[in-house]
Amino acid sequence: MEPTLPAPDPQWRPRAVVFDCDGVLMDTERAWARVQKRVAAGFGVDIDAATETRLMGLSATDIAEFVAGQARRAHGEQSAPSEEAVYRALVGTEAEVVGAVLEPLPGAVETVKALARHVPVAVASNSTSAILDRKMHAVGLADTLRTWVSAEDVPRGKPAPDIYEEAVRRLGVAPEDTLAVEDSPAGSTAAAAAGLWVLGAPHGHEEPLRSHFLVESLGDPAVGELLRGWGMPL
Known part of the structure; x- marks a missing residue:
């Protein structure tokens, strides 16, 4: 697969990153x-x-x-x-x-922590609040993330943009300065509709994503290449 949306200017760098949870950080999908x-x-x-x-x-x-x-x-x-x-x-x-089954996917924790050394990082998930809290603590990211947003925190879940709009509001950054990491059509649609740049990480899914960048998963060596290009090495 290839990205379906044009990439930003080569000089662009994320000032914040918002990760989906299921299928991106852990294999709970x-x-x-x-x-x-x-x-x-x-x-x-x-x-x-x-x-x-x-x-x-x-x-x-x-x-x-x-x-x-x-x-x-x-x-x-x-x-x-x-x-x-x-x-x-x-x-x-x-x-x-x-x-x-609360185990992180390969590369997930390392990528989140690497980015958190440089920019604020959040999670935006269609999970319920209690389950999302449990997931973030189970994989050891609760102290790394600036915030996490569940479907219960907003009027509408993905594919509506509400969860991503709330995430960038909490982070205090503009959508156009923020990268979303998604694996599903619903999530990538939500992030793009909220005005974020989208890194697709389908992890074996073949459904087309609305993405500006594309890797196989957070364990893909291409993730390290992207981060190095942004001055945020793993």
């Missing part, structure tokens, strides 16, 4: 997909491979809306769960399933 499938099945809704791809990167609120809607269509209004019931099931199951 597959666990979150299992949560969705388990909860959906409990309400009589099947999530096939194509649907799983379409839902990738969305928040629990959006997944709950989808599952409740599918249940209504399949089983009728009277038998369908409320969005709130599906949301509670998602959050409860996420705490159980995702909580068991």
